[in-house]
Amino acid sequence: MTTFIAVLYIISFALFIYGLMGLTGPRTAVRGNWIAAVGMGIAVIATLLTPGMGNWLLIALGVAIGVVVGVPSARKVKMTAMPQMVALFNGVGGGAVALIAWVEFRTTEGYAHEPAYVAIASLFAAIVGSVSFWGSNIAFGKLQELISGRPITLGKLQQPVNALVLIAAIVLAVVIASGGDAELLMIGLLVAAGVLGVVVVLPIGGADMPVVISLLNALTGLSAAAMGLALDNTALIVAGMIVGASGSILTNLMAKAMNRSIPAIVAGGFGGGTAVASGGSGEVRPVRSTSASDTAIQMAYANKVVVVPGYGMAVAQAQHVVREMAKLLEAKGITVAYAIHPVAGRMPGHMNVLLAEADVPYEQLKEMDEINSEFAQTDVALVIGANDVTNPAAETDPGSPIYGMPILKVNHSRSVIVLKRSMSSGFAGIDNELFYDAKTSMLFGDAKSSVGEIVEELKAL
CATH class of the missing domain: 1.20.58 (Methane Monooxygenase Hydroxylase; Chain G, domain 1)
Incomplete structure (x- = not known):
């Protein structure tokens, strides 16, 4: 057997x-x-x-x-709610690992007569699993808008409090590993780790949520692997290491895509605030509006159109009507591509999943590094609900919070049309300089309705 x-x-x-x-x-x-x-x-x-x-x-x-x-x-679950479901289900995995560690503590009478590696692995799993569970629940609350997406911090006390709670969890783990078998010690460890998960994620703004989800997923995998080591369960070790390794790689790639370090993201305080002008002047600047009819005419006479999807497309569930629009353009001999930023949306691969659901050919999905060189030859860039990932301030304004972040260079296109409900800011909480570019026209309204109107206009041409 x-x-x-x-x-x-x-x-x-x-x-x-x-x-x-x-x-x-x-x-x-x-x-x-x-x-x-x-x-x-x-x-x-x-x-x-x-x-x-x-x-x-x-x-x-x-x-x-x-x-x-x-x-x-x-x-x-709706596709718009998929990021928070991913966060919630990931958190459940971490919580399960923390509970298993507690059960292991009880059944072994505080790891009495167990090898040291069993106690260490189990306690590590308890801390990391609890952090993942409570941190994921906070991420879920922010994404579901049960909690404000803005950074919720203690100001200058934030990092000392984080350090104090982490030290408390580690000290309790050391006491238990040294022979402490009082159950209150284990309960205290789980509570301290849970508080750590809460206080670490609360100060992180909406702009960094995709990275946070990936990071918490990696933590859950690592906790599962550690618990597998303690239980001598090979399947748990391998599955946990696969999740932990892949999640860590993805987290690092996404952090690079935002030009932010993982420690800076964990430190929090970025994104989700009230819109501020990138230049700091606060002046009201004019924008140029357009109509569905003019947009349809402009695209109908283009040679190449690049669609730039963002979270606004996900909220409006506009991916299917966008695909219908693309088919009409392709029937007219127009080349259509989709520019995908690594952190567009609220979870890794959010835009890819939405467009795949609408049967968009995979060959038309272009990663940021590939499509950026093509914008100069693009007649029309159609931005649908994307904000921070298209903001030229990331390249031109050293004073901008997103300065240095790699962006989709839609401003290099011959013309830009932005579909958006209003002039509100994105997750980073800053004004988008693209909206005021002389080449940019704004088509205000619900993305699905606006694209639907464009489709009808294209059919009439």
Whole structure:
């Protein structure tokens, strides 16, 4: 039986890795998810076959509750709410690891007679899992707008408080690992780690939420791997390390895409505030408005149109009508491409998922480094609900909070049309210089309705 279980684990690992490879593109992402899910199913079966697994009735009850809660939630969630669901489900994983660490503490009487590595790994998992659970819940609250997306800080006391709570959690872990078996010690550790998760994420503004989600996901993976080490569960170690490693790489890539270091992001205080003029003068500047009819005519006579999607497109659920518009343009012989910024939206790959849902050909999705060189040959750049990722101040204004952040250089296009509800700022809380460019026209209104009107105008041409 031991050999059979080991073989099942090896099969599940292979499926995890093969499934992860499928997530590199929209065409293979669904298949990759299914393959990884099968791998997880095999890993669960292998774990359940382990001798002395426990109360089967409780296991079955837990599985049933998970299915009843998880399946309907995943099926009913709107794409606009997907980032907060990712944050919530990720947090549940971290919370589960923290609870398992607590159970392990209780069943071993404070890790008495257990090797030192078991106690250390379990306590690490408890701290990191609790941080991930409570931090993810705060991220969920910010994304769901149950909590203000603005940085909520203690001012100069923020970093000392963060350090104090972290030290408290570490000291309690050391006491427990040294032989302390009082359950209040473990409860105190979990509470301190939970407070740390809250106080670290609260000061982080909406502009950094995509990176935070990725970072918390990596933490959950690391906590799971550590717990797998403590429990001698190979599947948990491998799956946790895959999640932790991939999440860490993604977090680093996204931080680079924003020209911000991960410590600076964790320090918080950026994004989500009231709009301020990039130059700081506060003057009211004129913008040029346009209509759906004029927009349709302008694009109909273009050779190349680049669509730049942002969170506004997600909120309006405009991806399907955008695809319909693109088909009409392509029928007229016009080249259409989509410019994707790494941190557009509220989670990694948000725009890719939305456009893939609308059956946009993968070849038309252009990453930032690829499309930026093409804007100079672009007749019309159609910006749909994107803000900070198109702000030229990132290149021209050293005083701007986003100065140095790589952006989509839509201002290099021959003309720019911005679809937006109002002149409000993006997550960074600063004015967008693109709106006042002489080449820019603003089409105000709901993105889905505006693009729908453009579609009707294109049909009439």
